Amino acid sequence: xxxxxxxxxxxxxxxxxxxxxxxxxxxxxxxxxxxxxxxxxxxxxxxxxxxxxxxxxxxxxxxxxxxxxxxxxxxxxxxxxxxxxxxxxxxxxxxxxxxxxxxxxxxxxxxxxxxxxxxxxxxxxxxxxxxxxxxxxxxxxxxxxxxxxxxxxxxxxxxxxxxxxxxxxxxxxxxxxxxxxxxxxxxxxxxxxxxxxxxxxxxxxxxxxxxxxxxxxxxxxx
Numbered sequence: 001x002x003x004x005x006x007x008x009x010x011x012x013x014x015x016x017x018x019x020x021x022x023x024x025x026x027x028x029x030x031x032x033x034x035x036x037x038x039x040x041x042x043x044x045x046x047x048x049x050x051x052x053x054x055x056x057x058x059x060x061x062x063x064x065x066x067x068x069x070x071x072x073x074x075x076x077x078x079x080x081x082x083x084x085x086x087x088x089x090x091x092x093x094x095x096x097x098x099x100x101x102x103x104x105x106x107x108x109x110x111x112x113x114x115x116x117x118x119x120x121x122x123x124x125x126x127x128x129x130x131x132x133x134x135x136x137x138x139x140x141x142x143x144x145x146x147x148x149x150x151x152x153x154x155x156x157x158x159x160x161x162x163x164x165x166x167x168x169x170x171x172x173x174x175x176x177x178x179x180x181x182x183x184x185x186x187x188x189x190x191x192x193x194x195x196x197x198x199x200x201x202x203x204x205x206x207x208x209x210x211x212x213x214x215x216x217x218x219x220x221x222x
Contacts, residue, residue, distance in 0.1 A: 016051075020061055023048040024068035027155075030127065031072025032079070042123060042158065049162020062159050069151035070144075073116075073130040077143055080134025087131055101132065108136040113146035120150030 023045060030041025045065060052058040080087060087101075108115045108129070116138070119129035133143050 019048060020064050024064040027065050028068040028072040031069050032076050045158050046162040049159040050166030052159055052163040062155055065155040066151045070148045073147035076130030077134040080131035084135050087135060105132045105136040108133050108138055113142045116143055116146035117150045120154045
């Protein structure tokens with residue numbers, strides 16, 4: 001039974017506008033303050049990217065996700081600019097650490113747009129950075145290009161990975177029996193769970209290592 005192929009064929013058979021719109025909406029929700037802790041934008045993007053089996057589908061998904069990610073960052077920035085330091089006292093920020101929030105705003109003041117760009121590749125951190133940027137006083141003229149560049153590169157990388165995984169899954173399935181496929185799937189699921197836990201722990205402590213976000217000599221825009 002071609003389980004993986006059936007699922008991928010089903011995804012690829014869905015109406016493209018609806019699938020792309022849903023993926024863009026998920027990414028947009030992840031990029032605004034707080035929603036990134038609930039909406040699995042990165043995981044959803046990888047799943048949707050398995051449908052990018054042609055150049056037009058790839059480019060369409062890439063364009064939509066880039067725009068939605070950048071708009072989500074801008075909304076987070078405006079929230080931070082509107083509410084300012086009061087965000088630090090919200091339940092969400094207290095839950096994930098006011099110390100991390102303080103260090104994030106400090107890094108943004110010192111590194112400027114470079115911090116915005118590199119934060120895009122860090123789960124959890126990318127959800128807080130736009131609002132922290134607005135709170136820290138980083139000008140929109142510097143924030144927007146960095147956010148757009150980060151969204152452009154982040155979406156390209158993840159869509160490419162998802163498309164490659166979708167194609168590889170079909171080839172691997174063709175070489176395995178159903179029993180072998182189940183064993184491989186179980187091992188893969190275990191590996192993903194362990195990897196996500198390690199990645200989450202690493203990103204939650206990333207704010208305590210501000211020197212890794214950007215080279216010391218860069219202080220302003222990308």
